[in-house]
Amino acid sequence: MLEIKNIKYEYKKGPLVLKDISFEMDKGDCLCILGPNGTGKTTLLKIILGFFKPLAGSLYIDAQNLSEITPHKRAKLIAYVSQSSNIIFPYTVREVILMGRTSHLSIGASMTSADNSIVDEVMKGLCITHLQYKYFQNLSGGEKQMVMIARALSQQAKYIIMDEPTSSLDYSNQIKILNTIKQLSKAGYGIIMTSHSPNHAFTSCNKVLLMKDGYIMDFGSPEKVVSSKNLTKLYNADVGVAKAILDDELFTYASKVCVPII
Amino acid sequence: MKNDKFSIRFPIFVTILSICLLILFIISFQIGSYPIEANVLLDVLLSKIMDIRVYWDSTVEKIIMDVRIPRIILGILVGGSLSVSGASYQTLFKNPMVSPDILGVSAGAGFGAALAMINSGTWAEIQISALLFGLLAVAIAYLISKVSGTSDITTFVLAGVIVSNFFNALLSVVKTYADTDSQLPSITFWLMGSLGKGDTEDLIRIVPIVFVCIAILFICRYYIDVLSTGDEEAMAMGINVNIIRTAVIICSTLMTVISVSICGTIGWVGLVIPHIARMFVGARYSRLLITSFLMGGFFLLLMDNIVRGVSTVQLPLGVLTSLVGTPVFAVLLIRSRRGKENA
Numbered sequence: 165m166l167e168i169k170n171i172k173y174e175y176k177k178g179p180l181v182l183k184d185i186s187f188e189m190d191k192g193d194c195l196c197i198l199g200p201n202g203t204g205k206t207t208l209l210k211i212i213l214g215f216f217k218p219l220a221g222s223l224y225i226d227a228q229n230l231s232e233i234t235p236h237k238r239a240k241l242i243a244y245v246s247q248s249s250n251i252i253f254p255y256t257v258r259e260v261i262l263m264g265r266t267s268h269l270s271i272g273a274s275m276t277s278a279d280n281s282i283v284d285e286v287m288k289g290l291c292i293t294h295l296q297y298k299y300f301q302n303l304s305g306g307e308k309q310m311v312m313i314a315r316a317l318s319q320q321a322k323y324i325i326m327d328e329p330t331s332s333l334d335y336s337n338q339i340k341i342l343n344t345i346k347q348l349s350k351a352g353y354g355i356i357m358t359s360h361s362p363n364h365a366f367t368s369c370n371k372v373l374l375m376k377d378g379y380i381m382d383f384g385s386p387e388k389v390v391s392s393k394n395l396t397k398l399y400n401a402d403v404g405v406a407k408a409i410l411d412d413e414l415f416t417y418a419s420k421v422c423v424p425i426i
Numbered sequence: 427m428k429n430d431k432f433s434i435r436f437p438i439f440v441t442i443l444s445i446c447l448l449i450l451f452i453i454s455f456q457i458g459s460y461p462i463e464a465n466v467l468l469d470v471l472l473s474k475i476m477d478i479r480v481y482w483d484s485t486v487e488k489i490i491m492d493v494r495i496p497r498i499i500l501g502i503l504v505g506g507s508l509s510v511s512g513a514s515y516q517t518l519f520k521n522p523m524v525s526p527d528i529l530g531v532s533a534g535a536g537f538g539a540a541l542a543m544i545n546s547g548t549w550a551e552i553q554i555s556a557l558l559f560g561l562l563a564v565a566i567a568y569l570i571s572k573v574s575g576t577s578d579i580t581t582f583v584l585a586g587v588i589v590s591n592f593f594n595a596l597l598s599v600v601k602t603y604a605d606t607d608s609q610l611p612s613i614t615f616w617l618m619g620s621l622g623k624g625d626t627e628d629l630i631r632i633v634p635i636v637f638v639c640i641a642i643l644f645i646c647r648y649y650i651d652v653l654s655t656g657d658e659e660a661m662a663m664g665i666n667v668n669i670i671r672t673a674v675i676i677c678s679t680l681m682t683v684i685s686v687s688i689c690g691t692i693g694w695v696g697l698v699i700p701h702i703a704r705m706f707v708g709a710r711y712s713r714l715l716i717t718s719f720l721m722g723g724f725f726l727l728l729m730d731n732i733v734r735g736v737s738t739v740q741l742p743l744g745v746l747t748s749l750v751g752t753p754v755f756a757v758l759l760i761r762s763r764r765g766k767e768n769a
Contacts, residue, residue, distance in 0.1 A: 176575075213662050239664025251655050252520050253709035256430065263652045267664030272645040297430045319663065 165190050166212075166323055166354060171221035173207060181207050183378035185221070189356070189371060191322050194349035196365040196386075197358045199375035200399055205358040208375070209325050212356070214238050225323065239267035243316035245326040249308060251300050257311050258283060258296040264318035286317045290344065306337030313344060324348065326357040330364070342368045362403070362422040365390050374398050387420070395422060402426075432708035436717075439706055443720040447502070450727055454498045458734045460489055492626060498727060500624040500632065504689055505699075505726025506719035507636050507681035512696030513703065513718040514643060514678045517654045517711055518671060519579050526682040526696035529586035529675070533593035534563025535686040540600040540613045549623060552616075553687045560683035563589050564675075578657070579671075619690035619744025621730050628688045635684050639677035640719065646670055647712040654709075692744045694751025695722055701758050 166189050173182040181204045189195050197205050210216050212223060214235065223230040225241050233241075243264070251260065265279040287293040292310050295303065300311060309329060316324050329345065330338040346368040349355050357364070365372045365386040372389040374381040376398055382389045395403035402425035410417040455462045466482050470490050473480065511526035519528070527533070538559025542552040570585035604610040643650070649670045652660045657667050682696070703717040729746050 210658070213658075215658055215661055235661055235666050236664040239662060242662070244659065244662030246656075246659055249655060249659065250520075252522065253517065253654055253704065255651070255654075255709045256432075258430065259651070259708075259710055260655075263648070263655065263663060266648050266652050269648060275648070315663075325662075 165224075165226055167224040168212070169222050169224075171208070171211060171223070172219040173204070173211060173216060174219055180219075181378055182211070182218075185375075185378075185380055187373060187380065187383050189354055191354045192349055192352050193371050194345060194355045194369040195357070195371040195373060196369035197356065197373045197375060198360075198362055198365065198390075198398065199381075203375050204378050205375055206327055209327055209356065209358060213242060213244050213325055236267055239319060239321065241321050242323045242325060243319040243321040245309070245312045245316050245324060245329055247327045247329075247331055248305075249312050254299045254301060256297050257292070257300055257303070258287075260300045260311055261286060261296075261314045261318050264315040267319060282320070283314075283318050286314045289317070290314050304337075306333050306340060309333060309337070309341055310344070313341075313348075317348075322352070323354040323356070326355065328358050328360065330359070330361075345369075362390055362395055366420050390420070390422070432710070432713065436707050436713050440716060440720065443717065443724065447720055447724045447727075450724060450731075451498060451502070454501075454727060454731050455490065455494050457731045458494070460486075462486060462490060462494070496624050496626050496629045497621050497730070499629055500688060501621050501727040501730045502723035503629075503632055503636050504621070504685040504692070505695055506723040507632075507639075507685045508692065508696040508726075509699035509703070509718040509722025510640060510643065510715055511678035511682045513700035513711070513714045514650065514674050515696075516700055517650050517709075517714070518674050519583060520654055520656070521583075522701065523697070524583070525694075526678060527590070527686075527691070528583060529567050529679065530563035530589035530593060531560045531679055531682045532686055532691045533590040533597070535560035535683060536617055536691060537593045537597045537600065538562075539616050539687075539690070540597055540604070543613050543616070544600055544604045544609050553628075556687040557683055559593070560686060561679070563593055564679050564683075615742060616690045617744070618742030619692040619747070620733075620740075620742055621689045621726075622740070624688050632684050632688060635680055639681045640715070642673060642677050643715060644712070646673060647715065650674060650711045651709075654711075690744060692726070693748045694755070695726055695747050698751045698755050698758070699725060701755070705758070 168188070169186050171182050171185040172180060174180045185208060197208070199205050207216065211218050214230065217231070228241070230238060230241075261283045262275060262279065265275060265282065268279070269275070284293070287296060290310055290313065292307070292314060295307060295311065300308065303311065326345070330341050333341065342364060345355055345357065349368070349370070357369070359365070369386060371384070372386050373383050374389060374394060381398060382394055390405060392404045395405065404423045404425050405420055406423050408419050408421045452464060452467070455467050456464070466486060467490060469478055470482065470487050472478055508526055512524070515524045515526060515528060516522055535556040538555040538557070539552050541559070542555035547555065564586070567582060567585040567589045570588065571582040574581050601610060601613060604613055649660075649665050652663050652665050653667065653670060660667050685692070699722045700714065700718050703714055703721050707713040707717045726743075726747070729750065730743055733741050733743050733746060
């Protein structure tokens with residue numbers, strides 16, 4: 165259980181970015197945070213990851229206070245997939261994924277064959293074994309994102325935080341990543357992701373948090389929270405939510421979709 | 427599909443490099459105005475630990491023990507230290523164009539040495555002054571970046587550039603006051619770098635520092651890899667970024683400053699060697715550390731042998747490393763750009 169209680173945060177000499185944020189989620193949940201630019205989504209993620217210290221409030225994972233544990237221990241609880249990763253030196257994919265094992269090393273120790281087999285397993289699970297000896301810097305955006313997810317998985321933390329995991333990807337890679345996220349939450353990982361596309365809430369998440377001006381506007385299941393009324397208010401623009409029922413020669417599928425009214 | 431070529435290549439490469447270094451080490455004794463045969467060298471060295479009948483001249487022993495050995499080993503250690511510092515800074519700062527003097531060490535040390543020289547300091551005083559001002563320069567750069575309130579590495583590097591320029595200006599001031607007959611030439615020669623002044627005491631001073639620093643860097647090897655992906659990602663992977671970064675900077679700075687204080691500024695080694703090492707063994711820091719040290723030691727010893735071998739004029743070591751280093755770097759640059767296009 166990840167519990168966030170009354171988080172407040174401000175940048176140096178600036179106004180409050182996060183005014184009062186509280187929510188809970190469990191392992192196996194996939195939480196999508198939606199909100200306009202500059203509303204504090206990324207800030208919230210960075211507070212959960214411990215990059216910033218909140219002005220007030222507390223964070224718990226399984227009743228463990230996150231502000232009282234070392235970065236080393238925190239890394240075993242939460243992993244991070246950043247928006248885009250920029251690795252300058254020619255590390256191979258395998259080496260990059262192996263970096264996720266660092267938090268499990270004791271000081272001065274070497275990586276063992278156990279660490280290597282965890283990497284093997286993770287790569288196999290995500291179907292990226294064929295990339296292992298390629299240079300990370302030569303991969304495509306979609307492949308890079310998969311490797312970043314693999315690195316987070318090799319960290320063996322139960323919660324994974326993803327900052328706009330699909331932001332710079334083409335359509336097919338977006339679908340691939342969203343699908344992976346769904347599979348991971350089914351496998352028991354707790355996932356928090358931010359997104360600029362409210363449709364992502366329907367495709368892979370079971371919880372949605374709407375953030376505006378540093379407050380939580382609404383929180384709950386996508387069916388309940390992602391509504392025409394809420395989205396229109398959230399984005400200050402006319403957005404409707406429609407039912408999509410597919411019944412053609414290819415698919416039989418029912419979902420909801422968000423439609424901008426222009 | 428390529429195999430992981432570096433895992434296979436690395437042990438072979440290190441073995442070859444070690445053998446080359448050993449051979450060069452032995453050859454180095456032959457070079458100079460007083461050549462020493464290999465069997466005499468071996469006997470002299472062995473006589474220190476075993477009972478061997480002395481059949482050689484005492485001058486030979488003196489040259490081997492007091493002149494050649496310090497100079498040769500210093501060459502290896504200085505070359506190795508500068509290269510390892512360069513490799514560490516490059517990985518840490520996520521910038522392949524960084525050299526060990528990026529934070530102002532060399533400029534500070536140059537000023538310190540010059541200051542001691544115009545005050546007619548002894549060799550030991552010159553060294554200590556170079557050491558202190560080298561450290562002072564980095565400390566000032568650190569303070570500037572601290573005062574700015576940001577903890578990001580770019581500020582630190584920029585502060586290093588500022589401090590470097592400031593100390594270079596101070597150095598020019600000292601130069602204008604220097605006596606043009608004796609002090610100015612010695613300052614100029616110091617700045618061009620030379621292993622000629624190193625003695626056994628320098629060796630005794632540098633060995634433990636280099637050993638401890640490299641040991642600490644080796645312990646941090648995985649953390650340094652992780653730091654090269656960025657501060658936030660490193661933090662999320664459980665690294666205490668500030669502690670590791672400080673440790674790496676302190677170790678690299680110490681190795682650079684001790685090297686510079688003994689042999690003046692020697693350019694390009696710390697920048698070029700890590701690049702060549704990376705081409706052979708990949709980016710992983712643990713491999714880069716070992717390879718850079720061996721390659722850097724080999725390179726500087728080779729350059730110093732050329733300096734000693736050309737008897738007509740003693741070319742300054744720092745000038746020679748730049749003369750060789752720059753074209754090598756140009757070739758590397760062209761190769762890597764071409765490689766990228768083909769990939």
